[in-house]
Amino acid sequence: MKPYTRDELREKTIKLIHNFIPELQDAELTEESVVNTDTNIDSLSLIMLITKVESTFKVRIPRKEWNKISTLGELLDKVEQRLPDVK
């Protein structure tokens, strides 16, 4: 069993985005939201957001995979894959 359900992961990540990027506070984000063309998060903000996500969920996403994250759902996939199983 994972420490977070998919719904919890999504909710926490969207909250992080809303807090971290004031311009997106009112944006409606879904797992299908495309990082570049829907959210317009610049490259450095995205790096910092991934870093925040990593420290929040205590996972590490290899840097070579960062460029391949197109949607919010793909970011959640990468986090979910790395969450440790808990009993």
Place this chain on the structure above:
Amino acid sequence: MRRFYSFSELIQDFDTRNSAAFVYAEETVEDNVEDSSLQELSYRDLAAMIRERADAVRAVGTAVDVVPVTNSVEAVVRIFGDVIAGCDVVMADPMIPEEVTAKVAAGARAARGMRLAADPDQASAEGEVLFFTSGTTSRSKVVRLTSRSLCASAWSGQSMLACGPEDRLLSILPLAHVFGFVCALLWGLAYGATVCLGRGVRHLIDDAEFFQPTIIPAVPSIMAALVRFDALNPECRVALIGAAPCTPAVTAALRARGIAVYLGYGLTETSSGVAITQDLDEPEAMYVCPGTEIRVEEDGEVSITSECMMAGYLGQPPVGPGYRFYTGDLGGFDDKGRLRLQGRKKDVLLMPDGTKIYCPEYEEDLARISGQTDLAVASRNGRAVLIAGQGSDPAALRQAVNEYNNSLMRSQQIYDIIIADGPLPRTVTGKLKRYELGELS
């Protein structure tokens, strides 16, 4: 002010110093900076490590070394050790695919063979340092620099903006790029500063608080983020910004914090900076560094001759003494003889993190993927956007952009798609009129 002409001379000078060359710490995932413990390496110990590396390279006879360049003691020792042992170094950004660096290494070995055949005395010379001009695109060139041109660049920079043993220089720029290598490493080491090796991209914002540097070299996008997140430490006295234009809002915010802002202009081909701010009230007006002559051609293009000039591009004939490099940048001199840049002439977009986008390459690739033909790539607010002529299929473009973005560094990705009200402006021969694209959005 001492001038060095080779890395060997510089390393010898390290033996005379008592201060720390580097402070560094491990990268952590946690936000808590207390988790990282600070370590120090003296100049003397650094010199010893470099010599040990050089001896090992000589013993094996390595001709070309592909170095995955990180901001680490190990990478720096390997680069300097290789070069003084006569080995050519390919500066490989860890994000560049291995097949690309392998191809460059093969080219470097062939070029080295031809160089030694033409002049056997070169066998005892220091190795060359090979830099990619930009990003990971298939058309990026590899520039051959020598320890002499790199040391000349550090010296000319020091002539305009001095650092010394009392300074802590923050090294968060990628050292695989020449701006980072010269301004966030070599300049500091040459003139006795302590270089604070950044803990990696996850700590871009908190490294200033952690290391408390007095000088921060950065590209505009990083400097803007440091300002935005109020992450500049009170000890910071100088911000050295280069590789791309910086917005007046960022320079004003830095100056409001009492930080002197220096904007630098240079290229990989010129071993980094050739002009820099001197009048702090007008940072965008730059003075030409010693050893460099800059001319503005009739069409406004900036051209350069410099003692920091490259030896040539890999796989192309070497450039000779007095070689004039045509930059593709537009500029002019003001009434005080200061260089003011005005934009780009060529089909290249310069992004805020210093990377470049070669527009025709993007347009060809996106046309192939999407099946749409009337396309142009342009810059809006520092980000690349795709502009398509009226009648283009938005869904096909969107799918193509998402697919294409996956192959690109984040800062080089397309951020928006704009459908124009008519066909894109072209000449009678079909060539895009890029200067008219600005009016379409």
